[in-house]
Amino acid sequence: MSVFKSEGQWPRESYQLLDFGSGRKLERLGGQLLDRPCPAAEGFQRNGQVDWSKADLRLDRRGKPIGPGPRELPVWEARYQDIEFGLKLTPFGHVGLFPEQHVNWQWLTQQAPLPYSRPLRALNLFGYTGGTTLALAAHGIEVVHVDASSPAVAWARRNAEASQLQERPIRWIVEDARKFVRRELKRGNRYDIVVMDPPSFGHGPSGVRWDMQSHLPALLADCLQLLATETARLLVTGHSEKPDEWDIQSWIDEDLQAMASGLALDLSVGRLGLTDLAGRVLDAGYFVRGIAP
Known part of the structure; x- marks a missing residue:
């Protein structure tokens, strides 16, 4: 199993993992220094090279500000290549960017070399603030972006505008992923690329419940039927303990x-990681990748 490090890919002013340990991580995101909870940092000692007291904001396990500093931060920005992300603190302690995903953006675009004999089509489920969608669109790929959260889709559209990608062929869909995929199957639509980053639990429009362990197998089966046989690319990422990457590989x-x-996929699994100033790697979830041979 491979661990992919994120060092050397982000401009320092956009993202750095400075230190982690004792269940927390210290990151520079677009010029703001954040001290946030991180379950993957449990059992580690801090590297001692960084002054954690300089954090602009410190969050508790619920994602709420703590300590004598500010209670919130204004909207700010971070850039990856030509993609600009608007960042803001959410009620759950997220900021709208998962920097470890950049290695998956690289993989997806490397698997779709230019020029294309026809426009490639991608489906991005649980698309959140649009990092994968914009990476694909910037590479000339048509994208359908689906998320059950209307605010998340609006955030992704703002990122597209800030990145000068608003005129690219992107469809923005607010809907439950399972319902959308079933409808696409009935329509006979096909995609060259399917990407998903499902949460462990959640609720869609009208309170539709999502449980990854229970619902992901059927969604995967439907998504495989959406893939074009000769050009298929599949990417599944997540942080769940169950199912893990091996469960997902087995289901596929x-x-x-x-x-x-007749669809065939060469599958690979691995772990994503972020590297701190001391060269230590912080686990940042798993990936399962599939590519037509």
Whole structure:
């Protein structure tokens, strides 16, 4: 299994992991220094190279500001290549950017070399603030971006405008991922690339409940049917303990064996990681990748 480090890819002014330990991480995001909870940092000692007291904002386990500093931060920005992200603190302690995903953006675009004989189509489920969508769109790929949260989709659209990508062929859909995929199957639509970053739990429009352990297998099976046989690319990422990357790989293998379409995927699994100033790697979740041979 490979661990992909994120060092050397982000401009220092946009993102740095400075230190982690004792269940927390210290990051510079677009010029703001944040001290946030991080379960993956449990059991580690801090590297001692950084003054944590200089954090602009410190959050508790609920994502709420603590300490004598400010209670909130104004909206600010971070840039990755030609993509600009508007950042803001959410009620859950997120800021609208998961920097470890950049290695997946690189992989996706490397698997779709220019020029194309026809426009490639991608489906991005649980698309959040649009990092993957914009990376694909910047590479000339048509994208359907789906998220059950209307504020998240609006945030992604603002990022597209800030990145000068608002005229690219992107469809913005506010809907439950499972319902949208089932409808696409009925319509006979197909995609070259399917990407998803599902949460462990959640609620969609009208209170539709999502439980990853219960609902992901059926969604994966449907998404495999959406993939074009010769150009298929699949990416699943997550942070869940169960299912983990091996469970997901097993589900995909079982589905492929049962399919009559002839779809085949070479699968690989691995861990994402962020590297601090001392060269230590902080685990940042898993990936499962599939590519038509």
